[in-house]
Amino acid sequence: MKFAQSGLFIVLFILFLLFVVYQIILDRSEPEYEEEIISERVDTVQIHQPALLYGFPADSFTVIESTIRRNQFLGEILSEYQVTDQEIHNLSIKSKRIYDVRKLEARKKYTLLCTRDSLPRAEYFIYEPNAIDFVVYKLKDSIEVSLNQRKIDTVNTAVAGIIETSLWVTMSDAGADPMLIHSLSEVFAWQVDFHRDLRVGDGFRVAIRREVRPDGSVRPGAQVLAAEFINQGRMYTAVRFVDPNGKAEYYDRDGESLQRMFLRAPLEFARVTSRFNPRRFHPVLRRRTAHLGTDYSARTGTPVLTVGNGTVTRAGTWGGYGRIVEIRHNSTYTTRYAHLSGFGRGVRVGSRVQQGQVIGYSGSSGLVNAPHLHYEFLKGGRQTDPRLLKLPPGRAVAESLRPQFELQRDEVVPVLDALVVPDIFEEPTRVVEADLRSSAS
Ligand SMILES: [Zn+2]
Numbered sequence: 001m002k003f004a005q006s007g008l009f010i011v012l013f014i015l016f017l018l019f020v021v022y023q024i025i026l027d028r029s030e031p032e033y034e035e036e037i038i039s040e041r042v043d044t045v046q047i048h049q050p051a052l053l054y055g056f057p058a059d060s061f062t063v064i065e066s067t068i069r070r071n072q073f074l075g076e077i078l079s080e081y082q083v084t085d086q087e088i089h090n091l092s093i094k095s096k097r098i099y100d101v102r103k104l105e106a107r108k109k110y111t112l113l114c115t116r117d118s119l120p121r122a123e124y125f126i127y128e129p130n131a132i133d134f135v136v137y138k139l140k141d142s143i144e145v146s147l148n149q150r151k152i153d154t155v156n157t158a159v160a161g162i163i164e165t166s167l168w169v170t171m172s173d174a175g176a177d178p179m180l181i182h183s184l185s186e187v188f189a190w191q192v193d194f195h196r197d198l199r200v201g202d203g204f205r206v207a208i209r210r211e212v213r214p215d216g217s218v219r220p221g222a223q224v225l226a227a228e229f230i231n232q233g234r235m236y237t238a239v240r241f242v243d244p245n246g247k248a249e250y251y252d253r254d255g256e257s258l259q260r261m262f263l264r265a266p267l268e269f270a271r272v273t274s275r276f277n278p279r280r281f282h283p284v285l286r287r288r289t290a291h292l293g294t295d296y297s298a299r300t301g302t303p304v305l306t307v308g309n310g311t312v313t314r315a316g317t318w319g320g321y322g323r324i325v326e327i328r329h330n331s332t333y334t335t336r337y338a339h340l341s342g343f344g345r346g347v348r349v350g351s352r353v354q355q356g357q358v359i360g361y362s363g364s365s366g367l368v369n370a371p372h373l374h375y376e377f378l379k380g381g382r383q384t385d386p387r388l389l390k391l392p393p394g395r396a397v398a399e400s401l402r403p404q405f406e407l408q409r410d411e412v413v414p415v416l417d418a419l420v421v422p423d424i425f426e427e428p429t430r431v432v433e434a435d436l437r438s439s440a441s
Pocket residue numbers: 274291293294295373374375
């Protein structure tokens with residue numbers, strides 16, 4: 001009886017163990033989604049990488065890598081590898097015009113390519129003053145010195161996600177460079193106001209190109225190749241098209257320009273604190289007055305950008321507006337930027353400004369109780385709510401460039417299409433990043 005009982009106990013214990021293991025496996029299998037995404041989309045373009053070292057076939061040399069010690073002279077390094085004093089002397093003279101050997105610094109990396117003899121003789125001395133440049137001192141036959149640059153690799157990546165708290169948090173969770181948010185807000189500047197239109201549940205899919213330095217670090221500022229942004233249920237697509245002159249612009253899938261005459265907002269990152277409202281209670285005057293503009297909360301000194309090209313018609317102090325810049329864009333539209341702490345460089349009455357140019361810095365001049373930017377949009381001389389405007393679109397891809405546009409589009413859009421933006425209700429904040437292809441270019 002006792003034996004049967006302990007037998008039952010063992011069986012139950014084994015079942016319990018199996019259950020635990022099963023749970024662990026279940027837990028592990030959760031990132032399946034990510035793997036699935038990756039396997040679907042990884043364009044495994046394997047680029048044959050010959051074992052080149054600074055452009056030399058590494059396996060035909062004895063390679064010695066080291067760093068320069070304090071107070072160590074080149075002669076000291078080279079004389080160990082059968083380089084004569086005369087050659088070292090010639091080298092120091094020859095190097096002067098290209099990269100003087102006396103400029104070699106301690107702790108910097110150098111590489112010696114030596115013959116594969118039992119007594120290796122240095123044929124090349126290569127010095128790296130920084131992560132990009134390298135100097136080749138050729139020692140065999142005749143002495144030659146050349147300054148070279150290592151190639152910067154580009155890596156194409158795609159990122160997708162759902163905004164759960166803020167775009168910044170979502171992007172950071174995706175391991176994306178915060179600069180990418182800036183790039184995205186620029187790409188969609190005409191469609192989505194990144195300060196007032198973003199909502200929890202908005203989704204994005206972005207294909208980006210990153211530049212990777214030879215030391216493996218990523219250069220800040222990824223380039224958006226294509227992007228989709230689902231904002232409040234509406235989807236916007238952007239495809240980067242580089243025309244034969246090398247000029248890059250963003251279009252939608254049909255080749256229509258994403259650019260509009262005006263940016264959606266005069267600040268890069270700020271919160272709207274008061275919208276255009278003809279019947280507002282004024283916080284300072286303590287009575288109902290129309291608020292004929294949009295207020296953005298912004299720390300004093302935040303750069304204020306002109307939303308469009310135009311001519312400065314006012315740059316000075318004007319009653320309750322405090323320091324104000326007024327820009328006339330054309331016969332119909334004018335914009336005003338008030339409560340500034342200062343003006344942008346060269347911004348004075350009569351000067352021309354380009355869309356996105358810094359025309360001033362936010363502050364608290366004039367009739368205010370907290371620093372903010374007061375922005376007005378005037379149509380035909382009357383303040384209007386910029387949210388209600390139907391603004392004229394920019395130019396579409398020229399008919400003659402259509403085939404090139406389609407070629408570039410069809411290369412990158414399928415990448416976006418394959419990225420699944422998870423449903424926020426089923427999969428909260430699941431962000432997927434897939435390395436698509438890395439190539440040396
Ligand atoms: Zn205001």
